[in-house]
Amino acid sequence: MDRSNPVTKILRGLALLAIGLFFLFPLFWVALMSFQTNEQILRIPPSIVFEPTLSNYWALISGRLVSTAGVLEIKFMGNLWNSVFLSTTSVALALILGVPAAYAFARFRFRLSEDIAFTLLSFRFAPPLLVLLPLSLYFQDIGLTDTYVGLIWVYQLIALPLILWIVRGYFEDISPDIEHAYRIDGHSWWKTFTKIALPLARPGIAAAALLSFIFCWNNFIFALILASAGKQPVTVGALAFVTASGIQYGQIAAAVILSILPTLLLALYAQRYLVEGLSLGAVKG
Amino acid sequence: MAFLDLDRLSLAFKKEQVLKEASLQVERGETVVVFGPSGGGKTVLLRLVSGVMQPDSGDVRLNGRSILDQGPEERGVGMAFQNFALYPHMPAFENIASPLRARRLADSEIERRVHETARLLKIDHVLKHFPKELSNGQKQRTALGRALIAGPEVLLLDDPLRNVDAKLRYEMRIELPRLLKSFGGSVLYVTQDYKEAMALGDRVAVLLDGRFLQIDRPAEIYKNPADVRIARLFGDPTINLYPVQPRPAGNGIEIELFGSKVTLPGSHGHLQGRECLMGLRPEHIHVHTEPVEGGLPMELDAVTPLNVRTVLFLRTQDNRELLATCSEHEQGNFGRGHRAVHARIDFERALFFEPASGTRLPAAA
Structure with missing residues (x-):
């Protein structure tokens, strides 16, 4: 480990970053989605710039889901x-x-x-x-x-x-x-x-x-x-x-x-x- | 009646018989060394006494009472393991204190006794360390302290010097007897190093193939081994062994040895006509550079110093090997070997064994 020169160190860092991105990106994307409304999520092309909302969390915690079709009770x-x-x-x-x-x-x-x-x-x-x-x-x-x-x-x-x-x-x-x-x-x-x-x-x-x-x-x-x-x-x-x-x-x-x-x-x-x-x-x- | 009485203990693992009716008596305060090659059942014997294993048959009595129905925690024995078996998640202090904790002593009393024992064993400066931070020597002393601290009536030491380096082993060989004497209990000490057995045992019990072949004082076992295997195990360099057949000649008997005819002393007269295995201890072979009376001519191949003795590798005229020893100051006579010498063998002290069974043939009555 200690013998490695700077080049291999950088390469290893890049490799770790790539693996990290590959595995964590979906999770990261889901985390972003959780702060968006359905309309923001479904727009094309998708964007990571949006106005965050806590309405999703609020709906879950209060147990009341307000949608276009009416109010839905969720447990x-x-x-x-x-x-x-x-x-x-x-x-x-x-x-x-x-x-x-x-x-x-x-x-x-x-x-x-x-x-x-x-x-x-x-x-x-x-x-x-x-x-x-x-x-x-x-x-x-x-x-x-x-x-x-x-x-x-x-x-x-x-x-x-x-x-x-x-x-x-x-x-x-x-x-x-x-x-x-x-x-x-x-x-x-x-x-x-x-x-x-x-x-x-x-x-x-x-x-x-x-x-x-x-x-x-x-x-x-x-x-x-x-x-x-x-x-x-x-x-x-x-x-x-x-x-x-x-x-x-x-x-x-x-x-x-x-x-x-x-x-x-x-x-x-x-x-x-x-x-x-x-x-x-x-x-x- | 012996203090600790191992009575005809037998134990088999799967199909292999490890102990075959092994019996041994240990007196109060006595140190008995159980000696034998590895895999001979020595460790198993200690496990039977400590109670972590049960024999198939036989009995273990302490003070005349059988202790077989008691669990290891009730027997009040102390034991040090070959691999130390320290508790890795406890510091040395708690390792040593463990038997006292089991006896529910007061904290202050435990503190005092652990420090006292640690001082005796010279490990009082590492009591806060965990086992993985200790050197092998310190681990071994910690294990010894744990076995000793509660003052057990019987102390079982399973080759405690096996896993420490040669220098420490040598020091401990000198230090241990004093420690064991001050401790005062009976000790069963297991080793496969004959020098350790000689140095530590009041008596030595030789365990071979699951049986005690000989139980005697160390010097006696060296001088009068009951079996050729014991003769081989006791002694460094190893005893020289040659098949011979003594025949009558004149008014004595003679043998053919190394291409010469040799007359044996009259004390071996009863061996006449019997095939036997003759054992010659290296120190009973005196090597001279000049011809001497009764000396056999041979070639000196090599000279190897070994502690205070020097080993001489000899080649006989019929091309066999013979080991002899000489003292350090004699060594100078031989240079580095490769020369003709003359060996005078002290046949008076030769040992004779039955070739097939290996049993010692008795000396003349």
Whole structure:
């Protein structure tokens, strides 16, 4: 790295800029759109010079969408809250179930352990559409359709395998001798788990939790079929902007920005735990 | 009754039998070195005593009571691991304090004892450092401090000098016995370095293929190894081994060695007619530049100084290799080698082994 001469430095900077532009431009454009009216967005040619308006955000927050066809009630803030609630609870539940399970799979060899772990992973192989029909029929029978509990349960299909497999790898990388030493010092196995195994696997747990939160947050199909308007997250709720009188691009853009924010904040917060693992040198060597 | 009694311990991993009814008794305050090549089950033995592993059969008794049903945290043993096994997310202070924290001592008491132990181990200046900021020597001392601090009745040291550099290993070899004596508990010390075993052990237990082949004082094991493999492992340079078949000749016995006929001392008379493996320690071969009585002519190939001894690489008349040693001041006689010399071998001290099993053939009664 240090040996590179100024020319390669500049070239690398340019390359990074190009990649950054390529990936961030759509997001940037959406951010601009969120401050424009539908007419400004749809004019040709498009321009980045416009008079910013907060009307899109205001419409979302107040829940009243005023369009040429009349006033439309939207439940965007409710959807946003649903997303936050569903994703957080799902990930929390998946952590409570998945982290101890990951530890068990990493530390103990028991009968069928590999098969069980693989079966759990295989939940991610099947396309959601394949399981949705039987699932919705069963959910109707046992009364879980359109309930938070039902959705959180189904979201475990997304979060649990991810957490289990990522965290298991981190547990496996911790030398068992470190845990043995702590036991020999006179600590119980539970304390060894909470004071040694968990802190040392924290970067992995943070990464897995963040990733599964994003997957839960972005899920569309489960909530579309299994929940009604009152329980639906933003991914489904955004459909409301496709109205009979046209597509409300401005509101969609504002909704996108608002729905990105929680995940973005979470990622920024979790980042320090992700980096912590590298600096601690806890894992291997 | 022994203080720590390992009674016929057996353990298999998958199909491989790691320990086969290994038994060892350790007295209170005694340091026993478990010596053997790597993969011989030494570490497993310590794990059985510490409780992080369970044997397939056999018993571990402390003070006459079986401790197999106790978890590692209940046994009150201290252990230092070969790879140190320090807690990476805790500073050295907390690493050393860990056994005291488990015993729920007051903070002030913990503070006092950690500093006391750290001073003894000369690491009191790095107590705030995290393990990754410590040198290997400091890590090793931290691990040792953690094992010692609670004053366990049994201290298990798993090759603690393996991962430190040669100079530090040498220093610690001198320092450790004093430390272990002041500590006062029983010590099981695992190593694969015979010099460490000789320096540290009140007794040495040689673990080979899952069994204790010999348990004795270090000097005794060197002088009277029970097996040819032990003779090979103990000694640097390695013992010279030659198959011989003593035959009667006149009123003694003789062997064919290095193309000459050699008469053996009468004390080996009982080996007559038996095929055996003869072991000659390098220090029992005296090399002279001039012909001497009973000296065998051979070629000196090379001269290599090794610590206080110098190793002489000899080539016999039937073209075999023979290692001898001489003291530093004798070394000057030989220059750099490549010359004819005469070796007088002290056959009185030769060791004889059964060629097939490797068992030592007893000396004459």
